[in-house]
Amino acid sequence: xxTKFSSLCTIDCLYKVFFKIKDEDVSRRxxxxxRKGRTTKVRDSKNLTxxxxxxxxxxxxxxxxxxxxxxxxxxxxxxxxxxxxxxxxPFFQTAPDGWKNTIRxxxxxxxxxxxxxxxxxxxxxxxxxxxxxxxxxxRRLHDEIRTLSGESSKQLERSMSHxxxxxxxxxxxxx
DNA sequence: CGCGGCGTCGATC
DNA sequence: GATCGACGCCGCG
Numbered sequence: 666x667x668t669k670f671s672s673l674c675t676i677d678c679l680y681k682v683f684f685k686i687k688d689e690d691v692s693r694r695x696x697x698x699x700r701k702g703r704t705t706k707v708r709d710s711k712n713l714t715x716x717x718x719x720x721x722x723x724x725x726x727x728x729x730x731x732x733x734x735x736x737x738x739x740x741x742x743x744x745x746x747x748x749x750x751x752x753x754x755p756f757f758q759t760a761p762d763g764w765k766n767t768i769r770x771x772x773x774x775x776x777x778x779x780x781x782x783x784x785x786x787x788x789x790x791x792x793x794x795x796x797x798x799x800x801x802x803x804r805r806l807h808d809e810i811r812t813l814s815g816e817s818s819k820q821l822e823r824s825m826s827h828x829x830x831x832x833x834x835x836x837x838x839x840x
Numbered sequence: 841c842g843c844g845g846c847g848t849c850g851a852t853c
Numbered sequence: 854g855a856t857c858g859a860c861g862c863c864g865c866g
Binding site for chain 1: 845846847848849
């Protein structure tokens with residue numbers, strides 16, 4: 666009962682965080698600075714620490730929606746979605762690679778997302794599609810945030826407020 | 841031409 | 854809803 670009351674504060678904070686932050690990491694960047702096709706994963710999923718990180722308090726759709734919603738343009742490429750989720754939720758820094766498939770699967774499957782392919786391949790080599798939230802997606806996101814438990818709210822808020830590394834030396838020249 | 845990332849689909853739990 | 858497998862397509866080396 667009192668959790669409801671205390672949640673109000675947190676939810677307010679969540680809204681501030683979710684709908685105000687402008688994460689430069691997920692903004693589009695010029696093609697020159699783009700990494701080449703080289704994969705950044707280091708294949709050390711095997712020797713990760715036995716204590717793995719807890720799952721995020723929300724499902725994949727919400728995770729993606731969070732990423733999309735925090736970008737300047739409201740749209741991101743898959744790689745940027747990966748980055749956002751990896752940086753905000755440590756679970757995915759140690760999780761096996763399957764999660765990327767799940768992300769892509771949700772992007773295609775869920776009616777929360779739509780893609781906009783810009784085929785301006787003049788200067789650009791070939792940009793992959795930009796994904797954005799549909800009206801339904803926005804509704805689902807707001808609805809989810811509204812109905813989060815106090816504990817989950819706190820947890821989410823913390824994740825959104827402190828993007829960054831968890832692994833002591835995970836960050837490698839990456840940009 | 842081969843490999844890997846992406847977008848889809850389908851099946852299964 | 855989460856995971857996994859499989860395809861076709863496309864860029865890149």
